Amino acid sequence: MSVLEGWEAVIGIEVHVELLTQSKMFCGCKVGFGDEPNMNVCPTCLGLPGALPVPNRTAIEWISKIGMALNCEISETSVFHRKNYFYADLPKNYQISQFDIPVCHDGFLDVAVDGDTVRIGIERAHQEEDTGKSLHMGEGGRIHAATETLLDFNRSGVPLVEIVSKPDIRTAAQARAYAQELRNVILELDVSDAKLEEGSMRFDANISVRQEGAPEFGTKVEIKNMNSFRSLERAVAYEIERQVDEITSGGTVIQETRHWDEEAGVTHGMRTKEGSSDYRYFTEPDLVPIVIDATWQAEIRQSLPELPAERRARYADLGLDPHLAGVLAGADADLRAVFDHAVDAGADAKAAAIWITGEVTAWLRREDTAPGDSPLTGEWLAALVAMVSDSKVSASAAKDVLDGVMRGEGAPEAVAEGRDLIQISDAGAIAAAVDEVLAANPDAVERYQAGEQKVVGFLVGQVMRATQGKAEPKLVNELLREKLS
């Protein structure tokens, strides 16, 4: 990192999210992924002569939700613009987008990075439509060597929300944390599946570097093609270093778009055409302004779910440490409901949270079971937590109890009985076992009395074995030491 000493990176991230509405942004075609090519198309999303766009009310509602979740102002009146550029998979050769009056503007998202909370400003979130997809045939699918290009317009016109951060991000870790938190919010709002690998959530990063304290921004470079949070973090880190290297070795950073090469771990400059950034925006004359009045805004606001940040704060109030609160906040909604019910039923929050994020999650993954399909209730989890804290079952036996519960064997008490896992906490019964073990192992007793303390562990193990693991270990320990001394 020494090369970066005295340098500061200025990073802004643009995120595109495809909304999973039933129909497309400006026509009635189905939004469907993985369907046969060109099945979900009509004159409007194919850009046929004479076809017109009509906005999707649900999409407008959903982008408003996103804006509200990102603490944005919602424009009561916003306007669609045409963004003009020629591209084979853009059927009208213009994209209906927004320019100077987006639906959402001036918000922020608080992001936890290495234990600190960083507030990242949101410049805007605007509504637009997605393009189709090009499939380049022949010569390994590379665009310049393709012999044929096939076009699939199923994605053409799918509602797309572009969320633009302010240049408030300073490190690669912050960039990653911001993108992850944004995805959590989107998933929580249930407006997109936000799958990075399928492209329903995509991000570009704008990066420049400057000497610490410098008032002006450096030259901005746009990085594309980052398909995971890890590649976003790596690409940003790489690019920061590349730019600093460039400058400190006497070169200059040129304004360009660079492509992240995941395998090589480097960014490559893309051949950019002169003047390609003049999109000649103008108001879309086929649409009237979108009006989201106070009543509608209030309705939308009412429908907002608890957001990840709010949830983390609530968990922290229950006494969970930030890490555990964060992991639990990101857990499946059904599991979180079990947790909430367990706490309501009087369970210790920390213990319940550890069960949910640990053993319960692991069991479900191991058994390939959906959280919603498990019979575990909040009451049962509370009961399980209590059984452990009351020493009715040992910590390891509790895992067995959970297994039984998850397999539908009934409530924890019933499982513990049924599987014979209740601890023996009757001192008399344990004392008898201890006596037997001491009688059977005279040499161990001798070694102990000669000062070899650690032999107690062996003896405890023997008692546990004799009781099939059901004896309460603490009691066994006490009795052994008592009898040995």
Added chain:
Amino acid sequence: MTAADLTITQAAAGLASGEMTSTQLTEAVLDRAAMTEAVLHAYLTMDRDGAMAAAAESDRRHARKDPLGPLDGIPIALKDNMCTHGVETTASSKILAGYRPPYDATVVERLRSQGAVITGKTNLDEFAMGSSTENSAYGATSNPWDPDRVPGGSSGGSAAVVAAGSALGALGSDTGGSIRQPAALCGVVGMKPTYGLVSRFGLIAFASSLDQIGPFTRTVTDSALLLDAIAGFDPRDATSFRGEYPNFSDAIGRGVQGLRIGVVKEFSGEGFEPAVEAACSSMLDRLSATGADVVEVSVPTVDAALSAYYLIAPAECSANLARFDGIRYGLRVSGATTEEMMARSRAEGFGPEVTRRILLGTYALSAGYYDAFYGKALEVRALLQADFAAAYEKVDVLVSPTSPFTAFKMGDKSQDPLAMYLCDICTIPSNLAGHPGISIPIGLDESGLPIGFQVMAPALGEPVMYRVAAEVERLATFDARPELAGVTA
């Protein structure tokens, strides 16, 4: 005279009474077209089979005394920029040669659902850009009153077929005067509705904020009848008017007693033919004599309207026509790369006037020029709207000549775009304001060419506009018909 010379109202009465059948009427119209087309070239596509089948169906409904309305069985032509399912639709461009839309425009759906018989698709200036129908990739259309002259444009084909009797009515589209100006030059009634009254879904766009479909007919009554048929809210057009639609036919026949008629001062003098001015001023005298309050009104911004129009319309068209790229439909000229293929297809597919306007519009929207050109034009548009609003405080309607001159010779202006652009000086302001306007024939000049009189009204002012137009028509007693090489005599 044949059935092809009837008005829609007359023909509808004949069909309703059983005096004639739609099959007879449609045959008469198609026969007329067979004779006139050799001279006019007003139709690009005739759908004889479709028309005769629709006529037969209409006859069955009439026989059952169960017609779908007054248009049931009436032969109507469509400008070839309105999509017709399975019937070639070219907008007179080479780039759409052979293109058959997979759907009907809303207006076409509406006409069909009311039993109208679609005769075919009429010629226009390519993508409706022009005022003479000379800019058609498929050859010019002639004026029925003089085949050496233009019919006006861009809906010249629709104007000509109605004038010649090769349809009883037709639809056109009007972006800057493309219905009213050819109506004036062909001696028929042509009307542009308030923006949003008629759905644009399925109309191949020229300039979306200005385009509006409207009727060509021989009478004002027919015009209102046809507008009643095509107007209405359309959920597929986001700019469609959502309020209540009046019955336009009801406005006719109530006279102009007490109405205030404003004569637009700016639409006279230099550039206006004396015969046109004389005919209009005589009409004003008659309107005054019949009880209207005729006053002169100034709408000063109309002088800048033409310049604003020639920035706004090309700007919108530069985006609207971007979709014609040779990829999904229409002409494709191959190239080494996708970009080259697109560029070659467009270079070869678009004619010179379309290319000129795309370039103009692209330039007007470009970074560094937007404010000076497109932005300025939007300011003029807003000023013009304010000017009109002020004028309509004082008067109920505004009137002017429709065109400063009567039909001109083919080739006269086709090499001089600026001279051609002046054709629409009186009609463009209504488009920029989104207001309705109608042209009514009121006489002939010394060469026997028709003169059109324009009545304009504020948004949704169709009822008062029709009221005045009907009175203009009554006072004009214009009953001349073109004598087209003896075929229509």
